[in-house]
Amino acid sequence: VDKKVKPVAGTMPEEARVIRQFPEDPLASLPPLSPIVPDFVPTAKLTAERMEKININPDGYLWPEEERLFLHILQVNEKSIAFQDSDRGTLRDDYFSPYIMPVVPHAAWKEPNIPIAPGIKEKSSYRSRWFCVLKKNGDLRIVHDLQPLNRVSIRDAGAPPIMDDFVEPFAGYRCYTVFDLY
Incomplete structure (x- = not known):
């Protein structure tokens, strides 16, 4: 965590912009x-x-x-x-264009990982490190080290919505979100 890698500052390519429309x-x-x-x-x-x-x-x-x-x-x-x-x-x-993750020119990386049994290993041009941490309840949580991906990803500088403006109309009401239902 102390060596956190952030996405590259750059211009968002036009072909990576999400098109929102309502046909x-x-x-x-x-x-x-x-x-x-x-x-x-x-x-x-x-x-x-x-x-x-x-x-x-x-x-x-x-x-x-x-x-x-x-x-x-x-x-x-x-x-x-x-x-x-x-x-x-x-x-x-027809409502939202597919999301394209823009990256700067780079060579595909293959970082060493914990050995996986040959019977379940697949070939891929990218392979990142991962490790497990112990949760409070004793289960394991997989953590993917995506620092190499962050090094080549172009940061989406679009500003998030102002939460107060978004949440205010729901004041006093019960709301279920996708997080509640899945």
Whole structure:
């Protein structure tokens, strides 16, 4: 950590800029909500066990009708929820261009690593070091040493959004994020 390598300062290439566009109104294709909300029935993706893990209304903040509506909205939009890596998708190319990671000209590196059994080793033009650290609960966390990648990556100098402006409209409301659901 004391030898931290930061991305290279440089101009973001034009072909690496993310293009954001809305070819159609995404809200126009939302399925209409029925004024009478049906009771939740578990599906293959939204099983009773998974819904128990999500724990939608732990302290009773929502009224029973609101909780049923929330469950119904989750069920209607279950394709957008990922419980495992195979469920994850990508953003549609007609809304966002694919992300290109710009780098400066460089030679591919192959850093030595802990030996891997030949039966599971794959060939790659890049190979970075990794190591494990012990978590508080005793599990191991893999840490990838990406300092060589940072040496050749061009820093994206785009300013992040001002968090106060982003968060203020949600004051006083409960919000679930992708981090809560996956």
